[in-house]
Amino acid sequence: MNAELRYEGVPGSQLDRIRRNRHDDFGNAVVSRTSEGGEPLRCCLTIAGAGERIALVAHRPMEAGGPYAEVGPVFVHLTDCPAPGAGFPIDFRDRRAVLRPYDGAGQMLDGVVAEAGTSEKELARLFEDPVVDTVQVRNVVAGCWNFTVRRQA
Numbered sequence: 608m609n610a611e612l613r614y615e616g617v618p619g620s621q622l623d624r625i626r627r628n629r630h631d632d633f634g635n636a637v638v639s640r641t642s643e644g645g646e647p648l649r650c651c652l653t654i655a656g657a658g659e660r661i662a663l664v665a666h667r668p669m670e671a672g673g674p675y676a677e678v679g680p681v682f683v684h685l686t687d688c689p690a691p692g693a694g695f696p697i698d699f700r701d702r703r704a705v706l707r708p709y710d711g712a713g714q715m716l717d718g719v720v721a722e723a724g725t726s727e728k729e730l731a732r733l734f735e736d737p738v739v740d741t742v743q744v745r746n747v748v749a750g751c752w753n754f755t756v757r758r759q760a
């Protein structure tokens with residue numbers, strides 16, 4: 608029995624604030640750049656094509672805080688874009704990924720490296736453990752956060 612999962616990028620309220628203030632929540636200026644293509648976008652959970660207006664900002668995916676609440680760089684669209692749809696983000700299906708699970712107190716559990724095309728299966732397996740509250744999907748080499756997965760409430 609697979610748990611129904613929700614896939615969360617940077618929250619819309621935070622994106623609005625960053626775009627309006629022209630700096631992120633950590634004081635870094637929002638600098639417009641043109642995508643080369645291939646940048647993972649944490650606003651709409653898509654991979655950028657070439658020529659899109661994007662920015663690199665700092666984001667802390669674990670809002671509750673704690674020692675594991677890392678701040679890291681994320682690409683976002685410079686202006687409004689559609690919210691991510693339901694289901695595993697299609698653009699991320701064929702990428703290798705680090706899947707990092709956390710319990711409800713924000714403590715990190717044993718993670719896995721998912722090979723291309725296996726992230727959904729590995730996520731379902733991780734969520735079979737009732738202790739797993741959220742899983743962060745991250746880049747394999749840079750370790751940057753891509754999105755957070757949690758059980759549907």
Ligand SMILES: [Zn+2]
Pocket residue numbers: 648649650651652683684687688689
């Ligand atoms: Zn976007």
